[in-house]
Every structure is written in C-alpha cells, then in structure tokens.
Amino acid sequence: MAVPPVRVLVLWCPDWPVVAAGLAAGVSAHLPAAVFLANRVVACSAVARTAGIRRGMRRREAQSRCPEIVVLGADPGRDARLFEPVAAAVEELVVGVEVVRPGVVAVPVRGAAGYFGGESSLMELLAEHVPTRTGVECQLGVADGLFAAMLAARRSALVEPGDSAGFLASLSITELEQPDADRGDLVDLLRRLGLRTLGDFAALTERDVASRFGAAGVLAHRLSRGLADRPPHRRRPPPELSITEEFDPVLDRVDAAAFVARTLATKFHSGLAARGLACTRLGIYATTEQGEELARVWRCAEPLTPQGIADRVRWQFEGWLRAGEGVRPTAGVSRLRLDPEETVAGHSLQLGLWQGSAGAARGLGDEPMLAAERAGRAFVRVQGLLGPDSVATAVLGGGRGPAERVRSVPWGDRPEVSSEPAAPWPGRLPAPSPAxxxxxxxxxxxxxxxxxxxxxxxxxxxxxxxxxxxxxxxxxxxxxxxxxxxxxxxxxxxxxxxxxxxxxxxxxxxxxxxxxxxxxxxxxxxxxxxxxxxxxxxx
Structure with a gap:
C-alpha cells in the first residue's frame, strides 16, 4: 500500500563523530582528523577528506596519505552526550524533537512551519539559531518522509511536497546504506545487478522486489520511491507496555545508569515481545530528585533490540548527567519511564522453526526460547546481585603478546574490537597461544x-x-x-x-x-x- 509520508525536517551535523571527538580532546577543527574503530576509518573531517582519507580505509593507509592526521577513538556515549545540547537548542524553537542518532535530529514540519511563516523560514531560523547556541555547524533539509529528508539535509535542500520521488531518483543506490540501517549486502547486490541509482531500483515492481529481495528489499524499495518506510500504526500502545522504575538512592552516575538500563531494557523488550510488538520510537522520560522533568524521543529505522534500547538509555543519561553547568540537572534521577512511542508488528523477531529450546523439541512443554537469550537473562541477574563487572565477555583483538590480544568487556556492553586481529603485528607470537x-x-x-x-x-x-x-x-x-x-x-x-x-x-x-x-x-x-x-x- 502506497502510504503518503509526512513532512519532516532533519537537522544534520556533518562528520559528528569527528566533531564530538575533537571537542572532547581539544583538537582544532582546522586539523585533519579521523575516528577509527578496529583500525579502520569510520568518520573523517572535511580537511582529512581533501587529503584522500575515506571511510573504511585502514589506519596505516590513512596515515601514509596524511601523516599529520589526528587519530581519535570511537565512543558512541561521548557522541550522544555532546549532541544533547544541539537537540536541546532545536527543542527551544520546535516541539516533537526526535534523535535519529547522534548528529541527526528530526522534527515534524507542519505545526512549526505554520507558526514561523513557512518551511523555508523555519530552516533559516534553525540554521542561525543552533550554531549561535552551540557553536556547531549544521545543515537542514525538508522532504516527505525521514529518509528523503535526511538526504535533503546533506544537500541543504527543501524538497517540495510530492517531489520526493523525483529528488531521490538521480541519487546513487549507495544512499540506502545508512549508519542506522545495515543494508551493505543489499546495496552491493543491487550494484552488481546494474541498478546504479535509486530511480533504477524504484522502477521495479514491488512484487518483483519482494520475490527476489524479501522484506528488507521491500522496505528499501519504498524508501527509493519516496514512500513511508512502513504503514502508520494507528493503535496507541497500551499504557501497560510502558515501564517505570523508582531509584533510591538516585542515579547520579553514568555507569550506574548504564547498569540499570540493561535490566530495564530486557524487561521492556520482553513486555513488547509478549504482545508480538517491537519498538521503533523510544521515549525516555526522567524525573530528578528536585522535580525537574527530562524527556527525549529516539527514532530508529529498525525495531529496537534489548541492546539497542540499553544503548540509547545510556547515551541519553550521558547527555543529561555530563552536560555543562546550567544545562545538566541539579540532582540525580529518581524516576525513569520508558515509553514505546511507536510500535510495529514483531514478526521479524519471531524465532525460526528449529530455534526452539531442546525441551520444546522433545515435547516437554518448555517455551521456545533461544539458549543464548536464557543465558543472557541469567547473566543480567548475576550482575544485579554481584555488580556489572561480575560477568564479562572475552574479546579477541590485535596485539603481539597473548595478554595484549584479549580484553574483558562487562556483559551487556558492546564487544567492540579495539584493534584489528588480522593486522601484521610484527613480532606477534605464533600459534598456539598459552592456555x-x-x-x-x-x-x-x-x-x-x-x-x-x-x-x-x-x-x-x-x-x-x-x-x-x-x-x-x-x-x-x-x-x-x-x-x-x-x-x-x-x-x-x-x-x-x-x-x-x-x-x-x-x-x-x-x-x-x-x-x-x-x-x-x-x-x-x-x-x-x-x-x-x-x-x-x-x-
């Protein structure tokens, strides 16, 4: 069904991971800089791009092209914390701000544009207001639907109502691969099939796309045509799906908030899954000990997993608790509520036919739950009794000695590799490693x-x-x-x-x-x- 998308304004801060890392490290914006994860470039500044640095490039190659490049580490929590003042600056003028990811916010256009005298006037006002309040450069775009609006923001464009399909048609098919949606394999397949632009992909019939590329292909096809990514969900989520937690003592440290977030995320996700639902817009509402009300809505392209929910709660607490003087709350958080602002059918999360538990397979009546999920819940319970560091995951990375190659990550944290295991590492000890x-x-x-x-x-x-x-x-x-x-x-x-x-x-x-x-x-x-x-x- 062709669903007309709503008008959306997107504010985009270019190269935000580099900007945030530079602000935290005190690096001048005039120096070439790049953020690396697992020895690969995940974001680079405009100055670094002029020197030939590109995303996905290995660190050694990047330093050979630009020896003076400033090497910065990836930190999603830092990016979210430093982006909170930008979202707050937008919220001073427009209501309904939704954080898509650190560096990108989306707001509905209809009410604000009418109040400020049109969409163009609204864009000009925000383009002047946000840099003045935060010192951060930004670009804005307006179009039908979030996907088209994000691409319009990258080009500082205002796409007229009904023209999103024409605006998207000439853009490269690689635009489907966004940081918050993993479509790399799909984009690679479409390129090998000769589909170079979004218009080429949109020209296919939806039936052919569904039979060849499945649900992920249908979603990408809708976006390419300038349609809404999914039909509107008119039914308001019932109040019992929200989860509220009181804290005594109050939460005034990010590490304590991150630990609580993992437990709440599992409980929140289980409540939705029991009704066959998944959350795509997460509302995080907090009340401090002094009665201050804090609120933020996170929009996601894909249904949120327990890890995704915990990440966003932790990022938001970093933005609240580590903000500057006069911005951060005056007391710790005493009450936290998670609301499913938007839900979709959770059929994509349903277990496969052969993924039930061994008891269910033998007809013992055990509910079909993955062994990994049961173990994860047990680990979270152990952490609740003994602390977040009581359960850890060993992550294998690069290094020369055996102790350098393995680091312990608390269970529930993202097991990111800090260094590339397959790198040459001159002097590395050959296999086997000591027991x-x-x-x-x-x-x-x-x-x-x-x-x-x-x-x-x-x-x-x-x-x-x-x-x-x-x-x-x-x-x-x-x-x-x-x-x-x-x-x-x-x-x-x-x-x-x-x-x-x-x-x-x-x-x-x-x-x-x-x-x-x-x-x-x-x-x-x-x-x-x-x-x-x-x-x-x-x-």
Missing amino acids: TVYTGQVPATVLDESGAPVELTERQRLTAPPYRVAVEDGPERQVLQWAGPWPVTARWWAPGRQGDKARVQVLLDGGGREQGDLALLLLLEEHSNPLWTVEGMYD
Whole structure:
C-alpha cells in the first residue's frame, strides 16, 4: 500500500563523530582528523577528506596519505552526550524533537512551519539559531518522509511536497546504506545487478522486489520511491507496555545508569515481545530528585533490540548527567519511564522453526526460547546481585603478546574490537597461544650453560641459548627445548621510550617430578636491569 509520508525536517551535523571527538580532546577543527574503530576509518573531517582519507580505509593507509592526521577513538556515549545540547537548542524553537542518532535530529514540519511563516523560514531560523547556541555547524533539509529528508539535509535542500520521488531518483543506490540501517549486502547486490541509482531500483515492481529481495528489499524499495518506510500504526500502545522504575538512592552516575538500563531494557523488550510488538520510537522520560522533568524521543529505522534500547538509555543519561553547568540537572534521577512511542508488528523477531529450546523439541512443554537469550537473562541477574563487572565477555583483538590480544568487556556492553586481529603485528607470537596467561609479574631467572644471565643483544638476539630456568624462588630446571626470540620494538621513534622486549618459549625438564615437563612463555624486558618474567604456561 502506497502510504503518503509526512513532512519532516532533519537537522544534520556533518562528520559528528569527528566533531564530538575533537571537542572532547581539544583538537582544532582546522586539523585533519579521523575516528577509527578496529583500525579502520569510520568518520573523517572535511580537511582529512581533501587529503584522500575515506571511510573504511585502514589506519596505516590513512596515515601514509596524511601523516599529520589526528587519530581519535570511537565512543558512541561521548557522541550522544555532546549532541544533547544541539537537540536541546532545536527543542527551544520546535516541539516533537526526535534523535535519529547522534548528529541527526528530526522534527515534524507542519505545526512549526505554520507558526514561523513557512518551511523555508523555519530552516533559516534553525540554521542561525543552533550554531549561535552551540557553536556547531549544521545543515537542514525538508522532504516527505525521514529518509528523503535526511538526504535533503546533506544537500541543504527543501524538497517540495510530492517531489520526493523525483529528488531521490538521480541519487546513487549507495544512499540506502545508512549508519542506522545495515543494508551493505543489499546495496552491493543491487550494484552488481546494474541498478546504479535509486530511480533504477524504484522502477521495479514491488512484487518483483519482494520475490527476489524479501522484506528488507521491500522496505528499501519504498524508501527509493519516496514512500513511508512502513504503514502508520494507528493503535496507541497500551499504557501497560510502558515501564517505570523508582531509584533510591538516585542515579547520579553514568555507569550506574548504564547498569540499570540493561535490566530495564530486557524487561521492556520482553513486555513488547509478549504482545508480538517491537519498538521503533523510544521515549525516555526522567524525573530528578528536585522535580525537574527530562524527556527525549529516539527514532530508529529498525525495531529496537534489548541492546539497542540499553544503548540509547545510556547515551541519553550521558547527555543529561555530563552536560555543562546550567544545562545538566541539579540532582540525580529518581524516576525513569520508558515509553514505546511507536510500535510495529514483531514478526521479524519471531524465532525460526528449529530455534526452539531442546525441551520444546522433545515435547516437554518448555517455551521456545533461544539458549543464548536464557543465558543472557541469567547473566543480567548475576550482575544485579554481584555488580556489572561480575560477568564479562572475552574479546579477541590485535596485539603481539597473548595478554595484549584479549580484553574483558562487562556483559551487556558492546564487544567492540579495539584493534584489528588480522593486522601484521610484527613480532606477534605464533600459534598456539598459552592456555594460562598471568596478569601479574611472575619473576624468573634464565641462565646459560656457564651460569651467566641470558640477555638481549642490540640486534635482538639472545646472548646465549637458555640452559636453566628458575621460576620465582623455585629450583632450577634444565631447558629441554626452546624457541625464539620474538622481539618487539615499540615506539622506536619516541624520545625516552621503554626498552625492547622479546618472548621465548621453553620446555623445562620435570626432573622426575610427578607434574612432568613444563612449557612456559617467558618475556624479557630490557631496561637498566634486564628482567625475565613468566607470561604464560602451556598445557
């Protein structure tokens, strides 16, 4: 059904992740800068783009093209926190502000345009008001529907009513791939089929699109035609779907709010799922101890998962609690309410035929719930009893040593890789990795056949083969086999850098003991006094 979309105004802050990171780090806007995640560019400034930096580029390639580029880390919480003053500035003039994502807000046009004398006057007013209040540059666009309005904002365009399809027709098919909607595979397939523009895709019949590309393709096809992404849901969500929580003591720290958000998100999502619904517009309403009312609505292109709900609550609390003087609330939050402002049918979240529990498969009457979901709920309950750090997920990243490659992330936080595991990493220890990695230093003594300490030469070689090893104050053991060294030279260009490091694998004789031979990973750090430590132990 062709649903006429409503008129929407979108305010877009270009390169917002870079702008937010630069503001937090005190980096000048005139310097080339880029935000990296897993050693790839996720956003870059206009100055960096003139030097040839592009999204998806590896960090090494970006630094080779622009050696002076400022490297910044990705932080969604920081982006949301620093964007809250921008959303508040828009809200000073227009009601009904919805945050699409940090850097993008959408507002309904109809009422505000009538009050301020037309859509063009409204755009001019906001374009002057927001930079004056926040110091952040922005672009605005108006069109029928959120998707067309977002693309209009990137071009500072006002698309006349009914002309959205014509405006979209000449744009590249890659415009379907938005940060809040993962359509990379679909866009790649459409390009390989010869569909280069949104108009090419819109010219196909909806029946053909549905039979070839499924529900995701139908949604993208509607957007390409300038239609609403989904039919309007006239039924107002019942009040019992909202969830309210009282806090004593009050929430005045972001980490405590993030922990509470995970529990509430799971409960909120379960209530919707029980009625076959999913939330696409989330209202977050808070009351402080002093009676201050805080409110924000988050709009999402796809139905929100429990993780997505928790993320948005955490981001919003960062924006409220870490705002500047005179903007942030004067007291902690004593009451929080989550409202499903807009819901859609949750059929896309329904379990597959063979994804039920083992009990259900055997006819034992157990409800069809994924094992991962049951485990997740148990982990959240453990965190509620013992604290957010009591359950952690090991995330494998890049690095040279085994301890550098693994970091623990509290359960419920997004397990983002901080460094690319597949990068070259010169000096990386070859497989297999040790089964046990020690967190503290376990000193060791490594001697050669003459009894002299084994050290590292300037050419990154051992002064002599290891012959005997003593761990801490234990007895010396003879080395049966050894391999290495694997040298690590870090920050060789930096003045006052630390000494070099090298790793050595050794197999020690058990000496007739019951425990048998012992395989260790030893680390030699070259300082004023060379230091050997046990970094890991092999099974």
